[in-house]
Amino acid sequence: MWDDLHALAKTAERRRIEDLFAENDKRAGEFSLTAAGLLFDYSKTQIDEQIRAALIALTDAAGLDARRTAMFTGAAINETEGRAVLHTALRNLDGGAVHVDGEDVMPEVLETLDRMEALAREVRGSDVTDVVNIGIGGSDLGPAMAYTALAPYCDGPRCHFVSNVDGADIADTLRGLDPETTLFIVASKTFTTIETMTNARTARAWLMDKGVSTDGRFVALSSNKAAAGEWGIPESRTFGFADWVGGRYSMWGPIGLSLMIAIGPEGFRAFLRGGQEMDRHFETALPHQNMPVLLALVGMWHNQVLGHATRAVLPYDNRLARLPAYLQQLEMESNGKRVSMDGADLSVNSGPVVWGEPGTNGQHAFYQLIHQGTRIVPCEFMVAAKGHEPDLRHHHDLLVANCLAQSEALMRGRSLDEARAIMADKGAEGDELERQARHRVFPGNRPSTTLIYPQLTPEILGKIVALYEHRVFVEGVILGINSFDQWGVELGKELASSLGPVVTGEASAEGKDGSTRQLVEFVHLHRDRD
């Protein structure tokens, strides 16, 4: 399979994407698809019909259909943790029963949703002015990303997101907040995460310091209701979810509470409906008409086949500023694995490095490398046809024009002859003309895709997030890995707890490597100085 693709890559890399358009005037339509109102265009890549067929063959060989059914029907596909993977049940608003170990989970999911809505309404109708979500990773990035994304729909209290154990995070957030009108949400699936528990304690101390009762000031979102209870948050203020909701897939349930408070229960339901619509599409569309499948395959063509180690996510949508960070966790924590489900080494690379920033800002910062650097960075552009500022339509038109211009420029490039003509026009001559022209050449033939959507509404955001979730799933199935565990984060946590007492000076650094000892020494020299 991979050999076929590598053979196809040899020919593909020699030809220009532009020529594919010249050879086939239907290319744009044939190498793009519309689903759930979104248009995904992957025609500005080297993929042709033969390559697409070979990529789709990967899904057959990996048994994608059976794995997908297994996920949606509650099988324990997270094999290293013995868990089902059912974040889709959280948005199964009008769907039927979903069974885990013979039990329908939907009544509890819907009851929790009802309770969340009751609390959201209560908070929105109260004197609460600020909500602080304390959580990290999957208990932070989803709601934080969506809160910024859906700013035009936020008509509830202001939300803040504290994640880092760096005291600067909570200190900067609390400064300026009124303890009498601030509600804290402690969001942690495990309710043991050191950063979150440290920040939660600091929040509690802050209230007590200000002489404000902590009663009714905390809400817990967790799978570990017992720990939340021990911490002092009553059951009536605790919203649980099952272990089959992975942290980075959890914003659809209780972890989304801050978002629900901000945009209101109806807006949150629209977000869920969007996700559910993408689920239906993913479950039923044939591979070559299936958006998550194609998004995954295009990514694998660039990463596993052509060897491009990174991919840039470039939303031309300022409110999606946190999307790249959200996708970093979703994609890199899910598919950054070196062994397959059975423990054998992978024969191809695992998922790529995902990074990005909104356009047009990135254009004035790192696009230089994307256009002229020696490495190829496949780019994933995203843009809305319409903005939310009717009085600023001209801004939005410029934004769209820039987005389209970048993918066009990446594909077309500028030849040496064109660069020479530009320099000649400027009056350059001889060696100087030649030297200057070489700096102005754009190799072009650089691949990009564009995801375009009508407008960034709660429903559309739901579709986009679910689209990326399923993309990660498809890539994981083809790689034969478990996309739903994250053992790679454990070692650092263990070492951090052993280094804690070394940093404070309670334990000695003896036995640590020379570099670590030197760094600790520097800290000791400075930490107690005024």
Ligand SMILES: O=P(O)(O)OC[C@H]1O[C@H](O)[C@H](O)[C@@H](O)[C@@H]1O
């Ligand atoms: O929600 P929590 O249990 O506090 O976990 C928060 C985060 O920390 C862990 O280290 C994992 O890497 C993440 O997948 C998780 O989302």
